Amino acid sequence: MVTINKTAHPFDKSRLEALLNRRFFYAPAFEIYGGVAGLYDYGPPGSSLQANIIAEWRKHFIIQENMLELDTTCITPAPVFETSGHVARFADWMVKDTKTGDVLRADHLVKNVLEARLAGDREARGAAAQPPKEEDKKKRKKVAKSAAVKLDDAVVKEYEVTLAMLDNYSGPELGELCRLYSIKNPDTDNEVGEPQQFNLMFTSSIGPTGQHPGYLRPETAQGHFLNFSRLLDFNNGRVPFASAQIGRSFRNEISPRAGLLRVREFTMAEIEHYVDPLNKKHDRFYEVRDVTLTLLDRKVQSSGSTEVTRMTISEAVDKGIVANETLGYFIARIYLFLLKIGIDPQRLRFRQHMENEMAHYATDCWDAEIQNSTGWTECVGCADRAAYDLTVHSERTGHPLVVREALKEPIVTEKDVAEFNKKTVGKTFGKDSAALQKFVGELTEEELQKIKGELAQGSSVVSVDGKGFNLTPDLVTIDRKTFKQSIREYTPNVIEPSFGMGRILYTLLEHSYWSREQDLERGVLSLPPLVAPTKVLIVPLSAKDEFNPLIQEVSSKFRKAGVFSRVDDSNTSIGKRYARNDELGTPFGVTLDFASVANRTMTLRERDSTDQLIGPIDNVIATVTELVEGTIDWSEACRRLPAYDGVQAIE
Amino acid sequence: MVTINKTAHPFDKSRLEALLNRRFFYAPAFEIYGGVAGLYDYGPPGSSLQANIIAEWRKHFIIQENMLELDTTCITPAPVFETSGHVARFADWMVKDTKTGDVLRADHLVKNVLEARLAGDREARGAAAQPPKEEDKKKRKKVAKSAAVKLDDAVVKEYEVTLAMLDNYSGPELGELCRLYSIKNPDTDNEVGEPQQFNLMFTSSIGPTGQHPGYLRPETAQGHFLNFSRLLDFNNGRVPFASAQIGRSFRNEISPRAGLLRVREFTMAEIEHYVDPLNKKHDRFYEVRDVTLTLLDRKVQSSGSTEVTRMTISEAVDKGIVANETLGYFIARIYLFLLKIGIDPQRLRFRQHMENEMAHYATDCWDAEIQNSTGWTECVGCADRAAYDLTVHSERTGHPLVVREALKEPIVTEKDVAEFNKKTVGKTFGKDSAALQKFVGELTEEELQKIKGELAQGSSVVSVDGKGFNLTPDLVTIDRKTFKQSIREYTPNVIEPSFGMGRILYTLLEHSYWSREQDLERGVLSLPPLVAPTKVLIVPLSAKDEFNPLIQEVSSKFRKAGVFSRVDDSNTSIGKRYARNDELGTPFGVTLDFASVANRTMTLRERDSTDQLIGPIDNVIATVTELVEGTIDWSEACRRLPAYDGVQAIE
Structure with missing residues (x-):
């Protein structure tokens, strides 16, 4: 195997940008109209890369943890964001x-x-x-x-x-x-x-009369919170659970100049995990407790330093650096996800928000920051939003957004309660009696006991809004009663991991890019097979018709195996075709030549090393399938298939 | 096997709506704020159903036909929609x-x-x-x-x-x-x-100064057209090819009252297929030529009738009812897609647009209309937009949106060309000479020949903007020259299939809904396994801990097989759990009981018939996997596994 030196040339951003533009990963939207700052279109490889990252996200979070997926609207009437605080503070x-x-x-x-x-x-x-x-x-x-x-x-x-x-x-x-x-x-x-x-919110108005102001959502979160009752019901009333949503959000950035890192329209993936405020432990924390992270906590930053610490998530939670287990669980899961799609762990840290930086209601907040050519960029936020959102929407709408939990042991309490004789009170105090009863009903235990004592003596005078009322035992009795509470009602707290897909995608492209040692001009994107836009390139060595049945066969077998392939039958040299696909991040290539037609063999090329193996067509397909699924690596493939040393002019 | 009578009870829309609301397929957005007409949120089953329909769409169209996927922005600066005609006419x-x-x-x-x-x-x-x-x-x-x-x-x-x-x-x-x-x-x-x-477009403005008016796109199509040059380049300059995009669009409907059938924000899937205007044949038309469709053509409607005709797509193209092969190909592919996801072919027709209904530039347009409780609803449009969009954007921006095709046989032409002697012309006519040369350069062949004849006689007078110029052979010579054209340049035509996902989803729900013969209250959604939100329900008969390892094992085996399952371990009877999942459209259920723990067997229930089979756990998983993948049907499953007649109180 060839030794690969990916750091022979220093990272060159302008070369990467030229590659991404040339291969249409993305491009300024409305380019032929002069473009609009902060708006980008994804071309075929960018769309596929994004779709693959999202598919993995869905597996890693939604499916693995049985989250409830939502798809809510972008257009939002103004009152929602007035309540959430966005109109005043976003x-x-x-x-x-x-x-x-x-x-x-x-x-x-x-x-x-x-x-x-x-x-x-x-x-x-x-x-x-x-x-x-x-x-x-x-x-x-x-x-x-x-x-x-x-x-x-x-x-x-x-x-x-x-x-x-x-x-x-x-x-x-x-x-x-x-x-x-x-x-x-x-x-x-x-x-x-x-x-x-x-x-930063884009404004619009809803309906033909222009009377209903609205905004484009700057995050998907409010769509989760407003549906909380329905979600809880769907989950059979049980907590904890999480909702998840992947969708567009919009922010009218002041002066965006940082490519995909700061845009006005973007795809987010957000999780809202609802948890009992009295118990923020997490059932599956044991699975991640030994994950070691690079942390930059609030105290270090406040002291004017940016020195990081390495520790396991369980240590961070135990020491109180991370506020609770559930927050810690998600921080570790975010880390594992980012590694899986190809982010360099050496260039990933978790930074805690400082006091003034955090939303006033939040308990704790950590950003997954990924280092790139512009510095450290927030790509995922992970906040404990406490009960803020559910509480404010509930207060504004009068719709309870609470969990009602049957208590295993009912709570039994005793207290004094005033009971009025409706008839005599009405007769005695007329229209004032309602106010009086309300006033007495809201007295503290201590105040009630004082009145009880006075009543035992004959009468008690209470003053409501400056007006005195003389109470006697025929009007009111105060007795000790037993109360049994079998339901506990509470507003859950919300832990929110929130992913900016465009930022993750761009930093991944930076981390994946290098130039071949022998040729600065030959860029490669070493995207992991899991997220690569195309998994395998099928390269027929000749445009002759006799190749067609074999191309069809190989394509269709890859499709059946769930491996996304593309045929490149363009009229250029095989070397140019491979170079193009190195730039597109295609991890594997198979070549069909006259030997394939005669012997049913096929060569297999690996992108990073440019190593080539050879084997019977079906074996090669099976090997590629395992490579793409991640059940074997390239060195195992080299053990399974013999090396191919047929010299090709181009490598 | 039990005979199933799905039409025992007439369709009852209010029951279906209650079911969809109860099971949170979708609900009015901002419901706790009183809702906004025409905006809906999808809950967990609705999101999954939509995601599955989209995944199948991606396979059926994008992957099968190697289309180039795009993801372009919703926010669009005003000039784009001024050019496209939407500002004036949408x-x-x-x-x-x-x-x-x-x-x-x-x-x-x-x-x-x-x-x-x-x-x-x-x-x-x-x-x-x-x-x-x-x-x-x-x-x-x-x-x-x-x-x-x-x-x-x-x-x-x-x-x-x-x-x-x-x-x-x-x-x-x-x-x-x-x-x-x-x-x-x-x-x-x-x-x-x-x-x-x-x-109908929502307006907004881009950037902090409010100087850049914009719209939310009412369709995704313009995002394709503006990127045409990049797409063509990505496709190595070859035509035909197609771009595809799945994304949100927005229409500020005047007074939407028809549920998901008329909404203000929706997911579309659009294909723009670029084709040579001189050759609208399609390579793969032979694959669909025998597909028989229900057509309602323009002539029939103009005569005031709505009587449909049944014919194959090849007959419709041959007779000129459908304008060309490519349009016909997509109409047939749309039909096959809709059937695959579960639309009833008896309630599906293709209606041709009438002259005044069609956009002025379109050559032909057919809507896939699906019958539902509100009548016939357009769910997919399929239009030949000719060269309109590419032409107008090209004219407005000056950016050529054309195909340059190398001709196999260069076209050789001869014509007369005037050649001026720059020196003498400049001396003779001074600053007028440029205008003179331009004028002569634009003359017709015939006019040039007239001058050529006069020059042979000595001189010729031409008049430019009322001013006469006396031309002589020392100033200009007119000779016959040979021209060889090896490149043909043209603006491609666009065939556009455009899908409204929400409308398809809602009509599919109507087509899938029925009540059990013996109990009107027991609704079932007979969604095909391909699109059903959950494929298989895992039902443990007891909440005892000893079931946990088995539940884990079965879940994990289904996950590995790529079959999406959910565990229902709620505290209700097994009958209620199955009834709930019939409403959710879950096609299969497996039951884990004490026999499963002892003998490693599992029962398998089919949703529509409520038939039950039994077998070793791994066999049942393999059978369900094939059922979900569509490689076997239920009658084949019944041949593979013995029937289970353990009477369960609930069926």
Whole structure:
């Protein structure tokens, strides 16, 4: 087997982007109309890759854990998001260029400018000897101009602390930072105004009269919460359980420039796991307790550091770093999912939200951050939203969103209760009697006992809204009664893992991309077979008609085995066809040549190593099927099938 | 085997709706907020059913025919829909109640009122003897009040003709019909105003400045067309090929009241098949040529009739009833798909659009209409959109959306060409020379030959914008030259099959629903295993812990076999559990009892017949797997496994 060196060439983002564009993984939407920032279309390989990631997500989460799948609408009437708090708070801080009126996101501006200054400082200190490469210059220009200016040590430290805590600042604080550090719009060098809030929801109106304002949902979660009663009923009234949804969401980002990492329309996959607030243990926690994770907790960040810690999830839960077992269970499951689809574990960490960063109602929140050429990017959020959402929707609509649980042992309590003689009270106090009874009904145990004592003495005077009422035993009696509670009613808490599919897909592409050692121009996407758009390429060596029955046979056998194949019978050399499919991430290729027609054999090529094996057609198909299903790896395939050393001009 | 009588009870829509609501197939979105007309959420069984229909669609169309899948955005900048014609024309005619201002769709109003009058007439003529049932009354009220009033024979005929041609009327014509037939708002009995156009697209705006108006797409098609060049390139420049997309679309319906049949947000699946306008034959037409369809062509409808014809698709194409082979191929493939997922072929017809109904650019258009309790509903459209879309987008953007095809035989032509002597022309005519050369370059062959003749005589005068130029042989020579054209450039035509998934799903539910002969209350959804939300229910007869390993084993074996199962270990009787799953459309059930633990046997129940078989666990799993994959049917299963006659109290 050939040794593969995937790091012979440093990662080159512009080459990857050219590949993704050339092979139509995705492209700016409405490109021929000049495009719209933050909107992208997925072409055939991008669509397949996304569909395969989603299919695996469905298996890993929905099927494995018997979650209840939902498909709710994107268009949402305004009252829902008024209640959820999105109308008031789902906003980013933006600043305007004081001269051009250009709009920038305030936190991104601070980040870009400070990072550029730190880069300039590093250049001035060390790398000053080497002049910056032409391509480095270009790259930097897109972000923020960086001049090789040395900074004071104290300033460097200050900038670093500010950047570590960036997600913690409010809008006015970001404005303060702009003034303090003289931060200007790097595109124009003009000053920027005070940060203002900009709501990120797209607005629309529903119906022909224009009277019903609505929004496009910025997350799928509310669709779960509003259906909670129906879901609980579907689950035979039992808790815990989870609902899951894969669907579109929309955010009117202020100034999206980061490709698939910041878009205005995207596919999310969200889970809402409903759990008893008094018991956040998880039945299957034992399955994941030894999973070791890279954690960046809140305390470390607040101290201005970004140093990570490695520990098992059970240790993190035991130490109280992760708030509870259920949250920990999902964090570990998210980790396992990301690894399965091909994310590099060395470039994956879980970062805890800081106090000010977290929604006010949340108990704890961890983001799965994946490192890529732009830094660490949040790709999955995992929050304990407590009972917030169900409570606010229930209060607004009057529809109870609660669990009613039969208690094994009923709770028996005793307390004093006032009982009025309706007739005499009505006669004595007329229209005031209702208010009086309500008032007495809401008194504390202690107050009631005081009145009880006074009644035993003859009478008691109570004052309702400044008006006195003289109570006597013929009007009211206060007696001790026994109460038996056999149902416990509670609002469940919600643990929410929320996945941004586009971000995961893009970071996976970065992690999968490399160039062949011998040829920088030959890019490869080492996507795992599980998610690769096409699993196997069928390459007929000749366009002659006599190959057709064999192509048909092999295609149809792969289809029956559930392995997605494509035939490439284009008029180019076999080398070009394989190079094209290395770029498309196709893990295996089989070649049909004249020997195949004569002997019913077929060669099998592996993408990363370009190793070739040979064997009878049916054996090769069986081997590929196992490789794709992940029951064997390539070294096992090499044991099963002999190597093929027929020299092909192209490898 | 028990004989099953699925038609013992007449179809009862309100029972079906109660079932779908109770089992959370779908429910009004934002129900606890009072709901919004035309927006629905799918619950767990509805989501699964939809996902299974989509998965089969993907196999039947995308994989079988190697289509290129896309995933494009819903948010669309305004210029795209200005070009496509949607801003000007994607509208329905609405009328306003002159007193209340209520808005009604004009064609629906005419249809409802005339149909109600015809129903009243039928009642007065025949059924007058039998008083209408209470439930009939209720039903009718929702549509339009119908009084048992006999109409003249001529009026009945006139109404029928009007209804048959309803899709052919323009807005002003609908207004004319309202006046002619004194049609009022049936809810209020008030007159309605003149029909006005209402655009059905939801509007929004993109970005923080509000300067970029956008729409939510009402179809996915434009996303295909805008990416045509990339798709063609991905397909190595070859035509024909097809792109396919499954995604959300949005239509701001005027007054949706028909459940899933008319909604404001829905999932579509669209194919755009690009074909040479000079050759609309289809390679695989032979595979479908004998498929026999029920057709309702344009001529029959224009004559005021709705009488259908049965014929094979090849006959329909040969006779010119269906415009071309490719259109015919897709019509037949649509038919086969609908049958596969369980649509009743007796209640499926293909209706051709009438002249005025069709988009002005379309060559031919056929709707797959499925009969249901509301009548015949368009569920799939199949149109030949000609070159319209690609042409208009190309003209607007200047980006060529064409196919360039190498000709096998270059076309060689000869023609006269004028060649100017640049130097002398420039000297003689100065700044006019450019206009002169352009003018001469655009002359016809005939005109050029006239000048050529005159030049041979010495000189020729041409007049450009009223100015005369005297041409002589030293300024210009006209010679015969040979041209060789080796590339043919053309705009492909587009055949578009377009599927409304929600409508297909709802009509399938109607076609699948029946009540057991012995008990009207016991509803069954006879969904085919292919699309059923859950394929097999695992029913442990006891909640004892000793069952757990077996439940785990059976679940995991089904999972490995790719058969989606669910365990129902709820505390109710086995009969109730099966009844619940009959309502959910679960085709098979296996029961684990004490004999299973002791002997490793399991019973297998079939939903429709309630027949039960018994066998070793692994045999039962293998049999169910084949039943679900469709390689055997129930009668074959009965041959493989012995019948189980253990009497269970519940069947």
